[in-house]
């Protein structure tokens with residue numbers, strides 16, 4: 197900390213220009229704060245809702261080792277939610293309020309989690325493709341201009357690479373297993389490929405808010421740039437898995453030095469986003485139920501904390 | 516409250532693994548193996564039950580905490596089953612996924628449904644106190660492998676005990692509703708407590724290689740009763756449920772638990788994952 201009084205817009209812009217971090221006590225434009233609260237809390241909600249499809253398979257995991265890894269992975273996601281809610285709280289909105297926004301349907305979470313995890317191979321595909329896409333998205337966020345967000349992302353990214361690897365390993369075993377297992381793996385990749393590519397959001401031309409986020413150095417790359425990186429990353433990985441990606445237009449483009457890929461089904465994307473996904477209702481229902489059924493527990497914990505702090509205080513003052 | 520450190524990175528760093536148990540090259544004899552199965556099945560079934568809370572807990576911190584406990588128990592189960600398997604050349608997965616209901620040796624306490632959070636905490640309190648007293652003694656077993664597993668598990672079970680104690684105080688002295696629900700939990704589970712202390716087969720044959728369950732009764736029950744009293748609970752006045760022999764002959768839940776746990780593995784016998 198310096199003794200200088202830094203005020204307002206000028207200092208904020210200076211921080212952004214210098215690629216320095218904005219910290220909770222610094223002045224920041226309202227719109228910057230709002231954008232961050234929305235983005236960080238949506239990200240937290242995605243971690244929490246994203247636990248559901250994978251948690252469904254903890255009880256049925258086909259080996260004890262896989263069960264342990266999956267349990268640890270889903271538990272990590274709860275931890276990610278916690279770090280991110282803490283980061284969002286530094287912007288002045290309490291976790292309860294953010295959670296309420298999710299429960300009321302006022303806040304969004306990543307649409308990918310509105311797809312079902314039907315088979316064990318889906319757990320592999322989610323790890324490889326969904327956590328893989330999350331990594332592509334999140335590694336640049338480690339340098340996000342808002343300090344607490346960037347630091348939360350550093351912790352999270354370390355764990356995400358493990359998540360992607362365990363997914364890849366599940367698929368590798370399946371792909372090189374029996375005919376039925378191989379088929380299960382291919383089927384899962386066929387279903388998750390498109391929705392995973394859509395995790396980066398709509399094409400740049402249809403993503404009006406991205407520009408401002410990039411100017412604020414919250415976002416470092418555009419949706420399409422990130423999507424391209426992801427495609428370039430997974431094509432050789434799919435080959436190593438012995439699985440195909442369900443896109444006839446996928447081809448190496450010598451000139452661009454990147455893989456070309458086909459048009460994605462954006463009608464489906466927007467429909468799922470607006471609530472028509474296969475599992476939107478069920479995911480929200482389960483979250484609301486857990487919250488409702490936990491109400492009496494949280495009340496008890498609060499009542500007990502109030503009682504014990506009173507006792508501690510009266511002991512202190514000798515009352 | 517549990518730490519939010521990554522569970523996955525934690526488990527990667529722990530010292531012994533089921534593979535190490537297998538690699539020790541020690542072959543359990545049949546009696547030790549049956550004893551190890553009993554210990555392993557308890558932990559496996561409870562891990563299976565607790566795992567259900569992940570994504571459904573009353574608050575995020577509890578998703579993490581109950582997940583941690585389930586993960587610890589699963590780890591212990593893997594040690595015991597791996598060790599048991601050395602007697603018959605079977606892997607932990609052979610034993611977990613390809614034994615039928617009649618072959619499991621779990622107690623009915625861990626097989627009971629989770630119920631609400633109050634009942635889950637009541638079961639955690641009873642069972643973690645029991646496991647703590649058990650492992651504390653088993654760490655001195657003349658069977659070196661069992662002693663090593665118990666010593667490792669003991670540290671983790673100490674945390675489980677702590678978690679259950681803290682929550683029973685919060686619920687017992689929180690609100691009227693929470694006290695009622697916790698009491699209900701103890702009332703429902705109490706008939707299954709006695710089974711923990713039965714000297715079922717093959718305990719008698721094991722001497723100081725095992726810990727006779729009956730030898731744990733006094734200390735364990737004394738501590739459980741004090742914990743209930745501290746939480747403002749009434750010690751239930753319930754006689755043990757008939758059939759306390761871990762055979763599953765009198766368990767309605769075991770079949771459902773195994774049906775779910777084993778379904779995929781049994782659809783693909785011989786497959787690797």
Ligand SMILES: [Fe+2]
Nearest residue numbers: 243272273276
């Ligand atoms: Fe995550």
Ligand SMILES: [Fe+2]
Nearest residue numbers: 273327356359
């Ligand atoms: Fe993840």
